[in-house]
Amino acid sequence: MRLHKVAVSVLLLVSVWAALQIGVALAADGDQYVGIWKGTWEGAGAGGRFDMTFARGSDGKIEASVSVGSEMGDYNAKFSTVTLAAEKLKGAYDFPPDPQGEVTIAGSFDAKNATGTWSLAAKGQPGGQAIAGTWKVTKR
Numbered sequence: 001m002r003l004h005k006v007a008v009s010v011l012l013l014v015s016v017w018a019a020l021q022i023g024v025a026l027a028a029d030g031d032q033y034v035g036i037w038k039g040t041w042e043g044a045g046a047g048g049r050f051d052m053t054f055a056r057g058s059d060g061k062i063e064a065s066v067s068v069g070s071e072m073g074d075y076n077a078k079f080s081t082v083t084l085a086a087e088k089l090k091g092a093y094d095f096p097p098d099p100q101g102e103v104t105i106a107g108s109f110d111a112k113n114a115t116g117t118w119s120l121a122a123k124g125q126p127g128g129q130a131i132a133g134t135w136k137v138t139k140r
Contacts (some may be wrong), residue, residue, distance in 0.1 A: 011049075014087065016136070017104070026031075026074045027138075029038070029135050030054075030062040030084050031056070032054075032058055032109075032111070033053050033054040033062060033084050033104050033109065034055060034062070035053070035054060035139055035140065036051065036052075036053050036139070036140045037051065037052045037053070037054070037114060037137035037138065037140070038051045038137060038138060038140055039051070039135060039136045039137030039138060040135065040136060041068065041118065041133060041134070041135040042134055042135075043118065043131055043132055043133015043134065044131040044132075044133060046068035046071065046072075046090055047067065047070075047133075048068065048069045048071065049067070049069030049070075049074075050066065050068055050069075050133060050135045050137065051066065051067040051068075051137070052064060052065070052066050053065050053066075053067075053131075054084075062082060062084055063078070063079070064078075064079040064082040064091060065077065065079065065093075066079070066093060071098065072097075074099060075095075075096040076096070077093040077094060077095070077096055077103075078089045078093060079092065079093045079105075080092055080093055080094060084109075087108055087109045087110065088103075088105065088106075088108055088135050089104045089105060089107040089109065089111070089114065089116060089119045090105070090106050091104070092105065093105075094123070097104055100122055100123060101120050101122065101123065101130070102120070102121060102122070102123040102124075103118055103119070103120050104115075104118065104119050104121070105135070107135070111139075112138055112139045113136070113137070113138050113139070114136070114137050114139075115134070115135070115136045115137075116134065116135055116137075117132065117133070117134055118132065118133055118134070118135055119131070119132040119133075120132070131139070
């Protein structure tokens with residue numbers, strides 16, 4: 001009888017461990033980023049509100065959008081490319097105030113915060129930066 005209880009206890013512990021490992025694997029797939037991240041941006045002598053939203057798209061991939069505020073006006077944009085891997089973000093979106101511009105974003109995440117850089121350049125011409133700066137956000 002005692003051997004039976006030990007076997008059941010070991011089986012229960014293994015089951016809990018397996019469930020935790022599955023949860024970690026799913027989080028590593030990008031779910032830890034899903035949600036709203038609010039913060040600020042700075043650069044070129046200016047600054048303002050910088051909010052990012054990550055969601056799981058209908059195709060199962062992570063999608064991202066931004067809501068940016070400044071003294072010159074606010075805008076919203078959807079990322080045309082986004083990669084989240086190993087707590088690193090790389091992405092780009094069209095710059096709504098100027099259809100010829102593209103903003104590229106890079107950053108690093110932890111559980112609740114992220115920081116990074118941004119640059120604005122002519123579409124398709126990375127390295128020809130017009131302006132650049134930094135951003136920081138906290139998950140809400």
